[in-house]
Amino acid sequence: MRKTHVGWTVAAMMLALLLASLDQTIVATAMPTIVSELKGMDIYSWVFTSYMLTSTTVMPIIGKLSDMYGRKLFFLLGLGIFMIGSALCGIADSMTELVLYRGLQGLGAGSLMPTAFTIIFEIFPPEKRGRMQGIFGAVFGMSSVFGPSLGAYITESISWHWIFYINLPLGILSFMILWFSLTETRAEGYMPKVDYLGAGTMAVSIVTLLLGLVFGGKEYAWTSWQVIGLFGASLLFLILFLVMERKASEPMLPLTMFRNPVVTVVTLVTFIQGIAMMGGASYIPLFVQGVLGGSASNAGYILTPMMLSLVVGSTLAGFAMRKFSYRTITVAAMAVISLGSFLLTGLSVDTSSLEVTFSMIVLGLGIGPLMPVTMTAVQGAVDASQRGVATSSVAFFRSIGGTVGVAVMGAIITHHMTVSLADKLSGISMDGAVLQDPQALLQPEARAAIPAPVLSVLQGALADAIAYVFLFGFIAAVIGVVISFFLGNSRLETRKQSMKSQPVGDSSL
Numbered sequence: 001m002r003k004t005h006v007g008w009t010v011a012a013m014m015l016a017l018l019l020a021s022l023d024q025t026i027v028a029t030a031m032p033t034i035v036s037e038l039k040g041m042d043i044y045s046w047v048f049t050s051y052m053l054t055s056t057t058v059m060p061i062i063g064k065l066s067d068m069y070g071r072k073l074f075f076l077l078g079l080g081i082f083m084i085g086s087a088l089c090g091i092a093d094s095m096t097e098l099v100l101y102r103g104l105q106g107l108g109a110g111s112l113m114p115t116a117f118t119i120i121f122e123i124f125p126p127e128k129r130g131r132m133q134g135i136f137g138a139v140f141g142m143s144s145v146f147g148p149s150l151g152a153y154i155t156e157s158i159s160w161h162w163i164f165y166i167n168l169p170l171g172i173l174s175f176m177i178l179w180f181s182l183t184e185t186r187a188e189g190y191m192p193k194v195d196y197l198g199a200g201t202m203a204v205s206i207v208t209l210l211l212g213l214v215f216g217g218k219e220y221a222w223t224s225w226q227v228i229g230l231f232g233a234s235l236l237f238l239i240l241f242l243v244m245e246r247k248a249s250e251p252m253l254p255l256t257m258f259r260n261p262v263v264t265v266v267t268l269v270t271f272i273q274g275i276a277m278m279g280g281a282s283y284i285p286l287f288v289q290g291v292l293g294g295s296a297s298n299a300g301y302i303l304t305p306m307m308l309s310l311v312v313g314s315t316l317a318g319f320a321m322r323k324f325s326y327r328t329i330t331v332a333a334m335a336v337i338s339l340g341s342f343l344l345t346g347l348s349v350d351t352s353s354l355e356v357t358f359s360m361i362v363l364g365l366g367i368g369p370l371m372p373v374t375m376t377a378v379q380g381a382v383d384a385s386q387r388g389v390a391t392s393s394v395a396f397f398r399s400i401g402g403t404v405g406v407a408v409m410g411a412i413i414t415h416h417m418t419v420s421l422a423d424k425l426s427g428i429s430m431d432g433a434v435l436q437d438p439q440a441l442l443q444p445e446a447r448a449a450i451p452a453p454v455l456s457v458l459q460g461a462l463a464d465a466i467a468y469v470f471l472f473g474f475i476a477a478v479i480g481v482v483i484s485f486f487l488g489n490s491r492l493e494t495r496k497q498s499m500k501s502q503p504v505g506d507s508s509l
Contacts, residue, residue, distance in 0.1 A: 004186040005180075005181040005182075006123055007126070008024075008177050008178075008180075008181035009119070009123065009136050009177075009178060009181045009182045010120070010132070010490075011177065012173075012174045012175075012178040012181060012182075012211050013075070013116045013119065013120070013136075013174070013178065013317035014135075014136065014139060014176035015170060015173065015174040016075075016079050016082075016112055016116070016129065016171065016175075017112060017113065017116050017136065017139050017313050018139050018142070018143060019082070019167050019170055019171060019174075020082060020108070020109035020112045020113065021109075021113075021139060021140045021143035021147075022108065022143045022146075022147050022150070023051070023086075023105060023107075023167070024048075024051065024143070024147070025143055025147025025151070025262070025476060026143075026147040026148070026150055026154075026163050027047060027048070027102075027151060027163060028048075028147070028148055028151060029149075029151040029152040029155065030151045030152070030154070030155040030160045030163050031044065031047065033155050033160050033190065034047075034095075034098070034160050035095070037160070038083070038092065038093070038094055038095045038098065039094075039095065040094060040095025040096065041405055043095050043096065043099055043321045044095075045214075046096055046099045047095070047099055047102055048102075049097045049214055050100070050102045050103035050106060050404070051102045051103065051105060051106040051109070052101045052106065052210070053103065053106065053109045053207060053210050053211070054104070054105075054110060054401070055104030055106035055107070055109045055110035055113075055399075056206065056210060056399045057109050057110070057203050057207055057210075058106075058111060058398070059110045059113070059114055059393075059396040060202065060252070060253055060389060060392050060396050060457070061203065061252060061393050062074050062078065062110060062111045062114065062115065062201050062388075062392060062395045062458070063114045063115075063118075063201065063388040063389040063392025063393065063396075064195075064252050064388065064392075065194070065198075065387035065388075065392060066077065066114075066115050066118065066392075067385055067386060067388040067389055068183050068194070068250065068345055069183065069325075071118055071119045071122070071388065072119075072178070072183075073116050073376070074111050074115050074116045074180050075111070075112060075116065075119065075178065076107045076175060076178060077111060078109070078110070078111025078112045078115065079105075079108065079111075079171055079174060079175050079178075080108070080111060081104060081108035081111065081388040082108025082109055082111075082112065082163060082167070082171065083106075083108070083167060083168055083171040083172070083175075084104065084108075085101050085102070085103075085104035085105030085106075085108055086105060086164045086165070086167035086168060087164070087165070087168060087347065088104065089101040089102060089105060089160045089164040090099040090164035090165045091161075093336045099175070103242060104323035109185050109492050110209060113395050113398075114388065114391045114392030114394075115388065115391075115392075116282065116396075117133065117134065117136060117375050117379075118379065118387050118388045118391045119182070120132050120133060120136060121133070121375075121376070121379045121380075121391070122384075122387070123182075124490060125225040125311065127204045127322060127492070127509075129321075129376055129379075129492065130319070130320075130321030130322060130328050130373075130376055130492045131318040131319055131321075131322075132198075132318070133318060133371075133376050134314050134315045134318020134319070134321075134371070134372040134373050135314075135315060135318060136314070136372070137314040137368070137371030137372045138163055138310075138311040138314045138315050138317075138368075138369070138371075141313060142307075144499045150163075151163050153196055154166070158397050170377035171297050177320060180502040184457055190260075193249055193250045194250070195244070195245075195250055195251055195252040197244050197247045197248075198241060198244050198245055198248055198251060198252035198253070199252050201237045201238075201240045201241040201253055202237075202253065204233070204234075204236035204237045204426035205233075205235075205241055205360065206234075206400075207229070207311075207456070208230045208231070208233040208234040208237065209234035209390075209400075210400075210403055211230050212230035212231045212234060213403050213407040214353055214403075214407075215227055215230065216407055216411070217405060217407070217411050217414055218408055218410075222411065224473065232371055241253075242255070244433070246308060247345050252389075252442070253393070254386055254389065255388055257382055257389070257390060257393075260381050260382065261486060261487070262377055262378060262380075262381035262487060262490055263378055263382065263390060263393075264325075264383055265483055265484065265486050265487045265488075266374045266378045266381075266394060266487075267393060267394075267397050268379055268480070268483050269330060269334070269370065269374060269480055269483060269484060269487075270370070270374050270394050270397045270398040270400060270401065270442060271338075271397045271398070271400065271401035271404075271479075272334070272476050272477060272479065272480040272483075273367060273370045273374070273398055273401065274329065274397070274398040274399060274400065274401025274402035274403075274404075274405060275401050275402065275404070275405030276337050276340075276341065276367055276405075276476070276477060277310075277367050277398075277402060277474075278339075278402030278405050278406050279308075279404070279405050279406065279409055279469060279470065279473045280303075280306055280344075280360065280363050280364075280367075280473075282302060282345075282406050282409070283409060283413075283466050283469050283470075283493070284302055284303065284356065284360060285302060285303065286304045286462075286466065287347055287356070287462075287463065287466045288353070288356065290462050291347075291351075291459050291462050291463045291466070292351075292353065292461070300355070302356065302360070303358070303360070305357045305361045305364065306360035306361065306363055306367075307364060308361075308364070309360075309361045309362075309363075309364030309365045309368065310365075310366065310367050310368040310371075311368065312364075312368060313333070313364060313365045313366065313367065313368020313369045313375050314371045315367060315368075315370040316368075316369065316371050317329055317333070317368065317369030317370075317371070317373050318372050319494040321372070321373065321376060321420045321491070322367070322492060324491070325487075325490065325491040326373055326377040326487055326490055326491060326492075327484060327487035327488060327489065327490075327491055329369055329373050330374070330484040330487055331368065331481060331485060331487075332367075332369070333366050333367075333368075333369040333370050333373070334366065334370075334477055334480040334481040334484050335366070335367030335474060335481055336362060336363075336365050336479040337363060337366030337367060337477040337480070338358075338366075338474060338480075339362055339366070339479060340359055340360070340362035340363030340364075340365075340366055341363065341470050341471075341473040341474035341476075341477050342470075342474050343355075343358070343359040343362060344356075344359045344363070344470035344473070344474075345467050345468075345470045345474055346467065346473045347455075347466055347467045347470070348460075348463050348464070348467070349459050349460050349463050350421050351463070364393070366477075373395055374394050375391060377487070377490060378391065378393070378394055380492070381389055381488065381490065390421065394474040396503070400454055408472065409469040409472060410470050411472075412465065412468050412472060413462075413465040413466065413469060415459035415469075416461070416464060416468055417461055417465050420461045420464065420465070421457070421458070432492070
């Protein structure tokens with residue numbers, strides 16, 4: 001039987017993952033041009049939201065299906081759907097079409113990410129898994145660094161359509177290489193049962209939760225019947241899902257998996273990691289642009305130090321796993337995140353760009369190591385039959401953590417701005433949108449129209465609000481440090497320590 005060609009397989013998966021992760025960032029700088037051509041400013045945010053919704057929802061489902069039917073099938077299927085979505089995005093004639101096609105892209109991307117990390121675990125011997133997981137984790141950091149600049153370059157030099165079309169030749173190349181380089185064996189006579197009810201109730205619960213978080217505090221008040229109804233529906237379908245999973249012969253998310261303390265601790269840690277990562281990515285640019293008065297490009301570039309240090313941290317953790325336990329690395333990483341978050345609680349109108357940059361580097365150095373460590377730890381803690389769903393759960397809870405974190409942080413900013421400015425600007429006639437929505441400070445025309453004394457007060461209030469946001473992040477990170485101590489003494493095994501490890505090039509997945 002033809003064996004897996006590891007080198008070509010790794011190259012193809014890295015290329016596919018780079019494309020999928022780039023599409024989370026490359027679109028941002030092209031959106032002003034896209035909106036000017038397609039119109040539809042009222043659904044601007046849904047170009048990002050639809051991608052996030054579908055990619056997050058599909059992760060745990062694809063993880064389980066890949067355990068049942070094979071990793072290669074769902075990686076190639078996801079890549080195919082991603083390329084179809086990319087082609088459709090490129091020919092979109094309206095913002096509504098673009099939103100729908102971005103959702104299709106997200107379905108493909110959500111299939112690629114967890115499946116790739118599972119394949120890496122299974123084609124490499126134990127002593128190389130950590131290093132490879134670290135390198136693959138660094139791909140996501142690189143996309144965040146280069147995505148916005150690449151999007152701006154393609155939009156200005158060619159056309160915004162090509163930020164999507166570029167995925168086609170590269171995606172086809174990845175597809176063809178993986179088709180021939182990756183081989184997997186299947187157990188004869190095994191006829192798995194798909195838990196359709198479990199998949200359906202899980203999907204509805206996830207989608208309604210994410211929609212509630214997206215709408216809350218923006219389109220609708222947190223106490224509105226729309227938002228409360230979405231959260232209530234999410235809870236109802238979650239309960240139905242848990243009831244069905246206890247009775248299913250092939251549960252979509254085996255609840256017994258969480259009896260393993262490693263899986264439970266990793267789930268909580270990745271949730272907190274998502275809060276830290278998305279908090280920094282969302283609110284540091286807001287501080288730079290809204291408080292320091294930087295341009296949109298300045299606000300985007302300020303994330304580069306954090307993403308570069310994330311890449312460094314992820315890569316170094318891949319090597320560190322050969323010498324230290326998962327607990328040691330996770331506790332250290334969470335402690336560094338705590339330090340970075342603590343430094344950011346000191347943000348004020350007098351904070352310099354250099355101070356912000358240093359704090360971001362520290363935060364990135366803490367976030368980075370958790371990318372490979374959590375994946376590798378949970379993969380080693382479960383049976384091969386649950387490896388796909390376990391891996392996808394890590395990516396899923398990181399994404400959910402980021403979404404929940406950004407929603408909570410947004411609520412903190414809105415509340416603090418409203419309360420603070422009600423006192424400081426009492427008696428002054430101002431646009432209510434400026435007082436309650438700090439995004440108004442990012443618009444040059446609106447900013448120029450604000451009297452200097454009032455602008456100073458607004459900047460101070462926004463700086464204080466963002467500092468409170470990172471106080472929330474600091475508390476979450478400290479909790480993460482405590483949780484990490486319960487990870488146990490498990491560590492990456494070497495080939496000598498485990499006779500069950502597969503040699504490089506083994507075709508069994």
